[in-house]
Amino acid sequence: MERTLVREIIKNEGEKIILKGWVAARRDHGKLVFIDLRDRSGIAQVVFSPGFPEAHKTAQDLRSEWVIQVSGKVKERPASMINEKIPTGRFEIEAEELVVLNTSETPPFPLDESGDNIDEEVRLKYRYLDLRRERLQKNIKLRSEFVDRMRQFLFKNDFTEIETPLLTKTTPEGSRDFIVPSRMYPGKFFALPQSPQQYKQLLMVAGFERYFQIARCLRDEDLRADRGFEHTQVDIEMSFVEQKDVLAIDEKMITTVCEEMGKKIKQKPFPVFTYKEAMEKYRADKFDMRTEEEKKDGVLAFAWVVDFPFFEKDKEGNWTFTHNPFSMPKPEHIDWLLKGENIGEIITQQYDLVCNGYEVGGGSIRSHRADILKAVFKVMGYSDMRIEAEFGHMMQAFNFGAPPHGGLAHGVERMTMILTGETYLREVQAFPQTSSGRTSVMDAPSELDEKQLKELGLEVKKK
Numbered sequence: 001m002e003r004t005l006v007r008e009i010i011k012n013e014g015e016k017i018i019l020k021g022w023v024a025a026r027r028d029h030g031k032l033v034f035i036d037l038r039d040r041s042g043i044a045q046v047v048f049s050p051g052f053p054e055a056h057k058t059a060q061d062l063r064s065e066w067v068i069q070v071s072g073k074v075k076e077r078p079a080s081m082i083n084e085k086i087p088t089g090r091f092e093i094e095a096e097e098l099v100v101l102n103t104s105e106t107p108p109f110p111l112d113e114s115g116d117n118i119d120e121e122v123r124l125k126y127r128y129l130d131l132r133r134e135r136l137q138k139n140i141k142l143r144s145e146f147v148d149r150m151r152q153f154l155f156k157n158d159f160t161e162i163e164t165p166l167l168t169k170t171t172p173e174g175s176r177d178f179i180v181p182s183r184m185y186p187g188k189f190f191a192l193p194q195s196p197q198q199y200k201q202l203l204m205v206a207g208f209e210r211y212f213q214i215a216r217c218l219r220d221e222d223l224r225a226d227r228g229f230e231h232t233q234v235d236i237e238m239s240f241v242e243q244k245d246v247l248a249i250d251e252k253m254i255t256t257v258c259e260e261m262g263k264k265i266k267q268k269p270f271p272v273f274t275y276k277e278a279m280e281k282y283r284a285d286k287f288d289m290r291t292e293e294e295k296k297d298g299v300l301a302f303a304w305v306v307d308f309p310f311f312e313k314d315k316e317g318n319w320t321f322t323h324n325p326f327s328m329p330k331p332e333h334i335d336w337l338l339k340g341e342n343i344g345e346i347i348t349q350q351y352d353l354v355c356n357g358y359e360v361g362g363g364s365i366r367s368h369r370a371d372i373l374k375a376v377f378k379v380m381g382y383s384d385m386r387i388e389a390e391f392g393h394m395m396q397a398f399n400f401g402a403p404p405h406g407g408l409a410h411g412v413e414r415m416t417m418i419l420t421g422e423t424y425l426r427e428v429q430a431f432p433q434t435s436s437g438r439t440s441v442m443d444a445p446s447e448l449d450e451k452q453l454k455e456l457g458l459e460v461k462k463k
């Protein structure tokens with residue numbers, strides 16, 4: 001006989017079935033033993049009675065999180081036991097046979113609640129148990145559904161999904177790189193990508209015209225509730241487009257996907273604020289436009305923010321880009337950039353998508369001319385030699401017929417956070433880092449042995 005999933009029992013009244021799953025709870029009433037059996041599809045009540053003495057006896061030994069196989073008949077519960085709160089709550093299984101597939105140690109924390117109050121280090125050390133809780137199962141599945149729907153929309157609109165390298169050269173996104181030493185070139189290093197920015201632009205030069213990728217991005221930055229070392233982006237780039245074209249197709253995608261997932265959007269088309277207007281109205285470039293009522297109802301309030309200044313002064317008083325060095329200034333400001341004039345007033349064709357207080361997307365129309373890109377790094381005080389060494393490959397590519405292009409990226413975690421109402425990134429990532437910057441379950445970062453260090457030509461200085 002084949003296994004039946006818990007969610008199917010409602011269609012099997014009177015039938016004999018087999019369930020497999022975990023013991024979520026056990027209530028021993030002496031004569032009757034009740035088990036809540038959990039599988040990926042839900043929870044079912046199983047009743048062991050002395051009428052089936054062997055199963056009844058084994059059921060008394062069961063403990064939380066043991067893995068079992070039960071066969072028995074699906075019956076309607078007595079009226080007093082009906083639980084309207086769960087889809088299977090009108091039924092139970094009258095167990096005839098019980099097989100223990102595996103036992104379990106007592107879990108270090110309860111799994112039948114939200115988990116909010118449990119110490120983070122402990123939750124992440126036993127993340128594979130933590131993930132068994134209903135809330136996290138829901139979040140991770142919803143994330144998967146979100147990515148799937150985004151993919152479907154993009155495929156329908158003639159985009160090609162293309163992977164780009166993880167071992168690469170630094171791409172500035174305003175953060176620190178994670179570095180990988182090279183064994184074949186001791187003393188040289190790869191950088192893990194902060195985003196696929198340069199490769200996706202090279203794919204435009206390569207003529208793909210519509211690219212997307214579910215891309216992992218790695219940034220060595222201070223961790224926050226909505227920020228980890230690793231995140232995933234739905235990364236998009238298009239050729240022969242202007243800002244309005246990118247915003248239009250993206251808005252259609254976000255609206256379609258969020259509405260398919262049952263969400264209500266506060267305002268359509270999304271309102272557009274200039275950076276200046278946003279700062280005047282909300283004193284921030286990301287903001288929450290929802291009323292208290294809308295917050296309760298899970299409404300999504302999207303808005304575009306456009307017309308950002310291209311440059312700002314860093315801590316040392318030098319000019320640096322606000323978002324992305326590859327962005328194109330507004331057409332009327334290109335001359336200023338090329339001449340290095342009015343730097344603080346240059347506006348870039350950069351756009352951010354804001355929702356419920358988070359920045360959930362951002363991108364720009366790019367400069368597709370080598371002289372414009374070079375001028376950006378000049379403003380930042382880079383020498384010709386440094387520009388050539390770090391970005392010569394981009395300028396060279398642009399000299400081979402680079403089409404006008406632009407794109408954007410959406411943070412999958414932030415989108416999942418607003419779709420689920422979660423306020424911590426770790427609640428929507430299967431294996432997030434701890435807030436002290438270590439991995440879940442596995443103990444990393446960890447030391448290398450002497451042989452590995454030697455092979456890489458590395459020496460670790462004692463602190």
Ligand code: ASP
Pocket residue numbers: 173194195196197236324362363364407408409
């Ligand atoms: N590369 C940008 C980022 O990671 C997104 C983009 O401009 O397309 O934020």
